[in-house]
Amino acid sequence: MLKEIVARCEELAFDLSFSRAREWKSQGKNRVVVGHLPVYFPREIIHAANGLAVGILGGGDRKLIIRGDAYYQSYICHIPRSIIELAIDKHFAGFDGFIFPSICDVMRNLSGMFQMMGEGKFVKYLDLPQNFQSHIGGTFYRYELQTVLNEVYKLNGIEVTPERLNHSIKLFNINRTLIRQLYDIRQEFPWKMTAADLYHIVRAGYVIPVEEHNEILESVVRLVMEERGDPMDKIRVLVMGAFCEQPPVGLIRTIELAGCYIVEDDFLLGARWIQGDIDTGSTDPLESITSAYLEKSTFSSSVYDIGNPKEVRLLNLIRQRKVDGVIFAAPSFCDPALLDHPILQKECNDKNVRFISFLYSENTGQFKVIKEQVGTFSDSIKLWDEPVLKANL
Amino acid sequence: MAKEVAKERSMIIQKEMITGHFKELGAAKETGKKVVYTFVPGNISELILSFGMLPVYPELNALQSGMRKKSGDYIRDAEQHGHSEDVCTYVKCDVGMMLNGNIGPTGEKIPKPDLLLLSYTGCFTFLKWFETLERLYPGVPVALLHTPYQEAHKITPEMTAYMVKQLKEEVIPKMEQVSGNKYDEEKLKSILRNSSKVEDFIVKIFDTTKHRPSPIDAYFAGVYYIGPINSGFRGTPEAVDYYAELYKEILTRIDKKLGPITPEGEMEEERFRLVVEGPPNWTHFREFWKLFYDMGAVIVASSYTKVGGVYDMGFRVNPDKPLESLAEYCMNCYTNLNLQQRVELLSKCITDYQADGFLVNSIKSCNSFSAGQLMIMQQLERKLEIPTGFIESDLVDPRYFSYSNIKNRLESFFQMLEQRKMILTRQ
Ligand code: SF4
Ligand code: SF4
Numbered sequence: 154m155l156k157e158i159v160a161r162c163e164e165l166a167f168d169l170s171f172s173r174a175r176e177w178k179s180q181g182k183n184r185v186v187v188g189h190l191p192v193y194f195p196r197e198i199i200h201a202a203n204g205l206a207v208g209i210l211g212g213g214d215r216k217l218i219i220r221g222d223a224y225y226q227s228y229i230c231h232i233p234r235s236i237i238e239l240a241i242d243k244h245f246a247g248f249d250g251f252i253f254p255s256i257c258d259v260m261r262n263l264s265g266m267f268q269m270m271g272e273g274k275f276v277k278y279l280d281l282p283q284n285f286q287s288h289i290g291g292t293f294y295r296y297e298l299q300t301v302l303n304e305v306y307k308l309n310g311i312e313v314t315p316e317r318l319n320h321s322i323k324l325f326n327i328n329r330t331l332i333r334q335l336y337d338i339r340q341e342f343p344w345k346m347t348a349a350d351l352y353h354i355v356r357a358g359y360v361i362p363v364e365e366h367n368e369i370l371e372s373v374v375r376l377v378m379e380e381r382g383d384p385m386d387k388i389r390v391l392v393m394g395a396f397c398e399q400p401p402v403g404l405i406r407t408i409e410l411a412g413c414y415i416v417e418d419d420f421l422l423g424a425r426w427i428q429g430d431i432d433t434g435s436t437d438p439l440e441s442i443t444s445a446y447l448e449k450s451t452f453s454s455s456v457y458d459i460g461n462p463k464e465v466r467l468l469n470l471i472r473q474r475k476v477d478g479v480i481f482a483a484p485s486f487c488d489p490a491l492l493d494h495p496i497l498q499k500e501c502n503d504k505n506v507r508f509i510s511f512l513y514s515e516n517t518g519q520f521k522v523i524k525e526q527v528g529t530f531s532d533s534i535k536l537w538d539e540p541v542l543k544a545n546l
Numbered sequence: 547m548a549k550e551v552a553k554e555r556s557m558i559i560q561k562e563m564i565t566g567h568f569k570e571l572g573a574a575k576e577t578g579k580k581v582v583y584t585f586v587p588g589n590i591s592e593l594i595l596s597f598g599m600l601p602v603y604p605e606l607n608a609l610q611s612g613m614r615k616k617s618g619d620y621i622r623d624a625e626q627h628g629h630s631e632d633v634c635t636y637v638k639c640d641v642g643m644m645l646n647g648n649i650g651p652t653g654e655k656i657p658k659p660d661l662l663l664l665s666y667t668g669c670f671t672f673l674k675w676f677e678t679l680e681r682l683y684p685g686v687p688v689a690l691l692h693t694p695y696q697e698a699h700k701i702t703p704e705m706t707a708y709m710v711k712q713l714k715e716e717v718i719p720k721m722e723q724v725s726g727n728k729y730d731e732e733k734l735k736s737i738l739r740n741s742s743k744v745e746d747f748i749v750k751i752f753d754t755t756k757h758r759p760s761p762i763d764a765y766f767a768g769v770y771y772i773g774p775i776n777s778g779f780r781g782t783p784e785a786v787d788y789y790a791e792l793y794k795e796i797l798t799r800i801d802k803k804l805g806p807i808t809p810e811g812e813m814e815e816e817r818f819r820l821v822v823e824g825p826p827n828w829t830h831f832r833e834f835w836k837l838f839y840d841m842g843a844v845i846v847a848s849s850y851t852k853v854g855g856v857y858d859m860g861f862r863v864n865p866d867k868p869l870e871s872l873a874e875y876c877m878n879c880y881t882n883l884n885l886q887q888r889v890e891l892l893s894k895c896i897t898d899y900q901a902d903g904f905l906v907n908s909i910k911s912c913n914s915f916s917a918g919q920l921m922i923m924q925q926l927e928r929k930l931e932i933p934t935g936f937i938e939s940d941l942v943d944p945r946y947f948s949y950s951n952i953k954n955r956l957e958s959f960f961q962m963l964e965q966r967k968m969i970l971t972r973q
Contacts, residue, residue, distance in 0.1 A: 224920050226938065228632075228910045233917065257670045258881075261695060262918035265885025269921065278697035278884075283673070283690060284712055293694070293708040457664075457673050459680075459688055486632045488913060492674035495628035496681055512632070 155376040158369060159350045166356035167215055169239060173361045174207045175247050183309040188245060189252040190236075190260055191397040192455055193426040194279065195442050198298055200321035200363060201313045202305040207248070208359030208423065211235040214401045214516040224266070230486045231514040232398035233263045240272055249308055250275040252301060256397060256455035257489050275304040283457045285447045295443050318438035324363045326430045331370035332358075333425070335377065336417070340474055343389065343414035344382040349405045355421045388534045391417040391476045393467070393497065394483035394490040396453055398515050407520040408480060412531030417474045419453070426451055454489035463493065464500035471506060477534050480527070481510035507534055554807065556792040560773055563784050565652055567777065571600055572654035580725050583659040583679065586854050588667025588693050588876030592741055592781040592863075593717070596734040597725040601778040602656060604675070608639035610651035612828030612942035620646065621943055634671045634911040635943040637678065644682060659683055661724045663717065665691040668853075668881025669914040689720040693876040696884055701877050709873035731868060737781035738865040744780055745857045747789035748772070752858065754796050755846035755899050759816035761799035763806040765845035766835040769826060776854040808839045817842030818963050821895045823849045823888075823922065824907040824915050827939040830947045834939075837953060841960050847895035849888065849915075852880040859891065881914045889925045896930055903963045905935040910946050933966055935959030 165173060171186075178184045185204040189196070196206035212218075212235030220241050221234030239245065250273045253264035264278040279297055282290030302313055332355055339351060354373055358366035390413040392400075399420060408415055428449045432441040452458060452466040471479065479501055483490035494510060501508045509530045511523055574581050580599040584591075586606065594601045611617040620642025621635055627645065629638050643649070650656040662679055666672035680688055691712050694705040718729045751771060755764050762768070771792065779785040799805075805813035809832050820838075822845050827834050838845070852858075861878045863871040876882070883891065896904060904926050908916050923934045937955050940946035 226908055226910075226916055226920070229913060229917055255670075255695070258668075258913040259917040261670075261697075262885055262913075264697060265888075266918055266921050268884065269886055269889075269925065278695055280692075280694045280697065282708070283692040284708075284716065286715070289708065289711045289715060290692075292711075293704065296704045296708075454674070455670075457690060458677065459690060483630075486913075488633050488671050489674060491630040491633045492637065492671065492678065494630065496677065498628055499681075512630075 155346075155373065155380065158373060158376070159353055162357035162369065163353040165360055166353050167213065168360065169212060169216060169244050171207055171244065171248075171360055174205055177205055177362055178247065183311055185249040185305055185308050186247060187250045187252060187305070188248050188273070190254060190263075191423060192254060192256055192453060193281075193423040193450070194252050194254050195298065195446070196363070197318065197321040197325050197431075197442060198302055198313065198439070199305065200324065201318040202302060203309055203311045204249075204305055205362055206252075209236060209239075209251075210356070210359065210399050211515050212239055213399060214403070214518060218516075228486055229259060230398050230484045231516060232484070233259050235515060236263065237266065240267070240270060245272060248273050250277065250304055253278045255280045257487075260397075274308060277301055277304060281446070281456070287444060287447055291443045291447050294446055295439055298439060298442065315436050315438050318442075319433045319435070322431045322438055322441065323433045324367065326433065327367050328358065328363050328370065329425065329427060330430070331367060331374060334374050335370065336425075338374070338377055339414075340416050342382065342384075343387075343416055344384045345380040346377050346382075347406070348409050348415035348418070349402050352402060352405055352420060355424055358424060359421070386535065387412050387414045388477040388531045389414050389416045389475060390478050390480050391415075391471060391474060392480045392482050393419055394454075394481050394487070394494065395420050396422045396455075396490070398484035398487065400482060400513050401515060401517055403520055404482070404513055404517060404523065407524050408527050411524045411527035412535070413480070413527060416476060417470055422451065422453060426453075454493045464497055467497055468500065468504060468506075477507070478530060479506060479508040480530075481508060482513055483510070485512045485514050554795050556788060556795055557770070559784075559788050559791060560770065563774060563779060563788065564777065567600070567779075568650050568652040568654050568656075571602065571650065571656055574600060574657045580660040581657050582661045582663050582721075582724075584663040584665055585667070585672050586776045587669065587879040587881055588665045588691075589776070589778075589854065590663075590665055590691070590713075590717075590872045590876065591778045592734060592737045593713070593721065593872060594663070594778070595737055595781060596730055597721045597727050599661070599721070599725050602659065603777060604640040604679070605636050606777055607643055607650060607656065608636040608942050609828050611639050611643055613831055614651065615829065615944075616643075617829060617942035618944045634675075634913075635940055636911060637671060637675045639942045640675070641678060641682070659686050661720060662686055662688045663691070664688060665693065665876060667693040667876045667879045668695075669912075671914070687720050687724060689717045691717055691876070693882060696877060696882055696887060699884060699887060701874055705877060706870055706873050709876065710869045713869050713872065734868045735865040738863045738868055738871060740783060740786050741781040741863050742865060744775060744785050744789055745855070745862050747786075747793050748775065749857050751789065751793055751796060752847065752851065754800060755844075757800050759803065759805040759813070760819065760844045760846050760899075761796050761804060761806065763808065763813075763845050764851060765822045765826065765848035766808070766831075766838070767806055768845070768848055768851040772851050772854060806844060808835060810836055810839045813839060813842065813844060815842045816844050818903060818960060819844055819846045819899065819901045820903050820905050821845070821847045821892060821899065821901045822905045822907060823892060823919060825850045825853070825909050825912060825941055826907060827947050828942050829940075829944040830949065833949060834947075834952070837956055841956070843960065846899035846901055849880050849892060852891070854879065856880055856883070856891065885918050885922060889922055889929075892922065893926060893929060896926065896932060901932065902967065903933045903935060903959065905937070905959065908936065908938045910938065910940045911943065912941065933959070933962050935962075
């Protein structure tokens with residue numbers, strides 16, 4: 154049963170035709186489909202406007218790049234070229250709009266390319282504020298979200314009332330809670346479900362209605378609890394740096410096959426961005442979404458961490474998830490992730506947390522070297538490091 | 547042997563200004579002047595000056611290190627300290643320079659910052675860069691000024707209000723605290739009055755490339771011309787004098803029908819007029835320029851000279867609305883324009899300055915410029931039917947400057963321009 158659900162999720166997660174979203178759109182009046190790029194976007198607001206926010210995560214290793222390379226130099230990461238390829242091949246036909254959250258210059262300029270290519274009926278670069286005071290950054294964030302809502306309103310004329318928005322927030326709160334539960338289960342019993350399976354289940358939620366995803370998650374939580382599985386002698390790792398361009402699933406599998414349990418990661422960070430629930434009882438729910446962004450955001454390379462250093466947050470996560478070692482895996486040429494690494498790795502060094510790092514691209518096909526590297530890492534921790542780690546954390 | 551650059555008075559003035567600035571920085575400890583590290587695009591140096599503080603621009607240090615052939619070692623040192631080969635080399639060059647004692651271009655040690663002013667306009671790497679600096683200078687206050695992007699082709703009142711609030715509640719209080727001085731709006735206004743004059747000069751100067759021959763090179767020499775406005779002098783009387791002098795010299799060149807001054811001497815025959823997109827390479831700047839000089843190619847406009855502010859579309863600071871003006875200035879920098887606006891601006895340059903070709907110098911380091919450049923090129927080609935060329939290099943990493951590659955590509959590009967010229971003449 155669990156196997157079937159996972160297989161269905163895998164199919165959904167990598168359905169580059171976004172069939173379920175198209176089907177959903179055709180099943181009702183005034184429905185809109187809005188694509189959003191990594192990392193975080195409050196999907197609640199699109200839901201409340203009778204829309205479906207669909208996560209766009211690139212073509213991975215399932216889309217051959219033919220024309221995309223003509224748009225990007227070799228020293229730019231892979232994801233924008235696969236997204237352009239998808240756009241040229243009309244994979245986004247029927248999408249009404251696109252949201253590009255502000256995470257880096259590549260994504261920012263990709264939003265301009267979408268504008269020039271005339272993709273969708275609107276293209277919005279969503280400038281996430283880097284000021285976290287409610288009357289400064291909060292006001293601006295609200296304005297940005299309102300701009301999105303105005304665009305959708307122009308398309309379908311649906312008024313987003315506080316009731317509608319509170320209802321949508323409720324559904325996404327459930328979604329986040331269930332995903333959190335799955336991560337917690339894997340934290341305790343990582344052998345009950347592989348990281349790749351969890352990945353497929355969470356990623357499926359990027360392309361289907363939240364109601365359907367919640368049902369899937371509920372079943373999965375129940376079924377995983379029933380699983381027994383056999384614990385294996387593996388180290389527990391946290392994977393960092395993969396928040397935008399996604400690692401190929403083969404890489405996630407390789408890490409686990411090479412002697413690790415991935416008990417924490419930032420693969421699909423957008424789905425877990427808000428830590429905790431968003432208030433659902435307010436007469437001004439847009440404000441609740443705004444304060445959640447300001448106060449409950451997780452840490453990420455795309456957010457300036459003034460007053461809330463990311464290395465401290467990483468250490469907390471390491472402690473909380475009882476991690477034995479960190480794998481810094483970042484897409485080649487990803488400035489945001491790679492510029493964080495010296496900071497985070499220094500902290501790991503200072504605190505005697507073992508780590509390794511490597512680069513990947515969403516279409517990496519060979520994992521032999523990575524497997525060896527991870528295998529050696531895992532062996533060395535199993536043999537030598539446990540007491541050191543415990544003493545230092 | 548390479549010839550010495552013919553020095554005009556404006557060059558001497560600029561050199562004195564820059565040397566004076568680094569001397570002041572060198573003496574900051576003794577004089578008690580506070581030092582603010584900040585960035586060139588969207589630099590609010592008028593505000594820094596109004597508090598009597600001294601700005602330092604890490605990118606300019608990196609650029610200078612590139613020109614002085616020191617960047618290769620600095621980058622290597624930063625990579626040995628864990629920085630990836632794949633990221634912006636300006637950051638690594640700066641980190642490397644710090645690791646090597648933070649010695650500035652004039653040989654003086656650059657003092658540590660008293661304030662890190664992260665006004666990050668048009669580039670996310672600035673954000674990451676300052677996260678790195680913040681850790682290298684623990685305890686130094688950080689003031690963050692987030693500049694919204696012109697994603698919808700415009701600056702909205704909400705964007706300006708967001709910036710003004712940040713200036714009032716985040717930046718100014720920190721400047722007051724660090725400098726010990728109160729915010730003095732009248733002083734800021736008077737500084738901005740000079741900025742406005744300087745902006746007028748800048749527009750007039752870069753507009754002289756309409757002449758044939760063009761009296762200046764708007765890329766290679768252009769980077770010197772924008773030096774003072776991008777290194778903390780915008781709004782100073784010295785800057786007004788410098789630009790007045792420079793403009794006067796250029797007018798004289800126009801009268802005499804002279805081409806640009808280059809390190810190889812005066813350009814005698816103007817064969818090609820180009821518009822260039824992207825920053826130059828600094829590690830081989832002179833050789834790079836010579837490749838164009840040898841072909842009689844003059845750059846009549848470049849996007850890089852607009853990185854610290856775009857004035858040719860009409861924007862001027864308004865001293866009567868100082869903070870709003872600073873906000874709009876930041877939002878108007880070249881890399882803060884969306885791609886369509888960049889295409890429009892470049893297209894205007896190509897048309898106004900009657901360019902024969904459009905060239906992209908794509909910089910490995912700089913996603914802010916590079917991502918999307920190929921599409922800009924396609925659009926201009928289609929829209930204006932202009933020949934386009936493409937070369938690749940880096941700002942300060944000498945490993946990415948391949949002389950023969952660039953030369954080959956440029957030769958083919960110039961051949962294409964030559965052929966087109968012949969066809970057009972026949973027609
Ligand atoms: S992978 Fe990194 S550099 Fe590339 S688009 Fe994503 S965040 Fe930007
Ligand atoms: S990415 Fe480009 S604009 Fe940004 S710091 Fe590096 S060189 Fe400067």
